[in-house]
Structure formats: structure tokens, C-alpha cells
Amino acid sequence: GAGVSQTPSNKVTEKGKYVELRCDPISGHTALYWYRQSLGQGPEFLIYFQGTGAADDSGLPNDRFFAVRPEGSVSTLKIQRTERGDSAVYLCASSLTGMGNTEAFFGQGTRLTVV
Amino acid sequence: AQKITQTQPGMFVQEKEAVTLDCTYDTSDPSYGLFWYKQPSSGEMIFLIYQGSYDQQNATEGRYSLNFQKARKSANLVISASQLGDSAMYFCAMREGIRGNTPLVFGKGTRLSVIA
Numbered sequence: 001g002a003g004v005s006q007t008p009s010n011k012v013t014e015k016g017k018y019v020e021l022r023c024d025p026i027s028g029h030t031a032l033y034w035y036r037q038s039l040g041q042g043p044e045f046l047i048y049f050q051g052t053g054a055a056d057d058s059g060l061p062n063d064r065f066f067a068v069r070p071e072g073s074v075s076t077l078k079i080q081r082t083e084r085g086d087s088a089v090y091l092c093a094s095s096l097t098g099m100g101n102t103e104a105f106f107g108q109g110t111r112l113t114v115v
Numbered sequence: 116a117q118k119i120t121q122t123q124p125g126m127f128v129q130e131k132e133a134v135t136l137d138c139t140y141d142t143s144d145p146s147y148g149l150f151w152y153k154q155p156s157s158g159e160m161i162f163l164i165y166q167g168s169y170d171q172q173n174a175t176e177g178r179y180s181l182n183f184q185k186a187r188k189s190a191n192l193v194i195s196a197s198q199l200g201d202s203a204m205y206f207c208a209m210r211e212g213i214r215g216n217t218p219l220v221f222g223k224g225t226r227l228s229v230i231a
Contacts, residue, residue, distance in 0.1 A: 033218055042119075042206050042221035043160070056218055089158065093219075101148050101167050104219055106160035 002026075004107035006092050012113045013082055021077040021110045025094030032075050033104060034067055035091040043091055049075060082114045118142065119207050119222035127228050128197045135182070136192040136225045138207030147211045149190040150219065151181065154204040163205075166190055197229045 005024040013019050025032050030051055035043035045059040049069045057067070064082075069075040079086055089111050093104040120139045128134035140149065151163040166174045166181045174181040182191040194201055208221045 035221075042121075042223045045218045045220060048218040059218070091160065093160070101165060103150060103162045103165060105162070106152075109158055 004094050004105050006107035006110050010111045015114055017082050019079050021090050023075045023092030029094035029096055031095045033093045034077050037089045084114045087114045118220045119209055121207055121222035121225050123225045125226045130229055130231050131196055133195045136205050138190045140188050140209050142211050144211040150208040151192045152206045199229050202229045
């Protein structure tokens, strides 16, 4: 597609359930990023992929959060045993390379609500 | 330590006037890139402008310019001739290291409101 695509756009889940959020980056982009954005805050870095490997996962808040990118394209962010505090907009971004001067293009985000 | 600081939670500007949104950053890496993004109420993040740490001149993109003061570690965004459609959240971000493998780190943002 032309831009970064995230599905679903909205997800409501019950506390304790497992959720998967999908990101389809721009074709050919090797770098992929996941961010979490709470209301009124800036995007908070979660994890960064270069190709298939996680180059930096230091932003994942705890072991309930996990992300994969098995073929170097689509990525899935997985959250186990969801908590109400996980409610936020999850943003995915991709860039052509991970080089310092390349801009990141963002998807529309997935709004996760844990009830 | 916070790497990106945006001290203005909210700003107002009259339509057609210029406005400056402040951003200071903290890094010990001599190679880094600075970015500004706009986030309207629709939620999408729109890239506006980029400044590299080795760039000699301030970046400009249409009505957007970046006032880069390296010694002061500031990268303020200047929007000229403000339009109602400029009302949005604005985020400053930095990526350290020119070789990559580092993520974009964002500030908390500034909400700009353009008044008719």
C-alpha cells in the first residue's frame, strides 16, 4: 500500500485478555518502530526492528509485551494479560533505512481500550 | 534524563502571524538528526522538517523553518504565516547516531491553536 497500515483501528478488550496489533509498513522500508501514545503525551518508544531482528527493544515496559517481524515486513505487537494501564494508541512507523537522516512515516494507530 | 524537552504545553497564534515552538535536546553523540512532526486531531503523525547535526544551514520546508542553535542544543520550529489548519500538536524528535539502529525519541509536544 501507499502508506503504513495498522489494523485494527480500534480494539476493545477485557482485562486479562491477549491482543495482537498488526502493522504493515511501506513496501521496501527496512526499519519499523512501535510507539505507544497516551492522551496528551508524546509517542513513547517501545521497540525498533531493522529487517527481521529487533535492534532495540528497550522500550517494552515488561514481559507482557512482545513484537515480531518474521519476514522483515509485517510486524505484530502482542500484549498478554492486558491491564487497564495498557489502554493507549499504539503507533507503528517505518522508514527506508534506520539511518539518522531518514524520516519515519506513521500509521494511523490502533486505539486499544482495556476494560 | 529527558532527551527532548518541549517547554510550551500550549501556544496561541493569530492567523497570518509567525510562531516559534521551542525544542531543546540532550545528547553526547556528535551525530544526530532532529525532526518535527505535526499531529492533527485526526491522530496521524505528519513529518514536517529535518535537521542534521552536521548541516551548516537551517532547514526550511515551505512555511516551516528550523532555528538550529547547536551550541545551545535547541531546534526551534518556526511557522510563518500561520493558517487555521496549522492548529495541532507539534512534536520534536531526535535520532542519535548517523549510522542508524537507534529509534526516534519524542518530546511531550506543544499544542498550537491558531486564532482567526
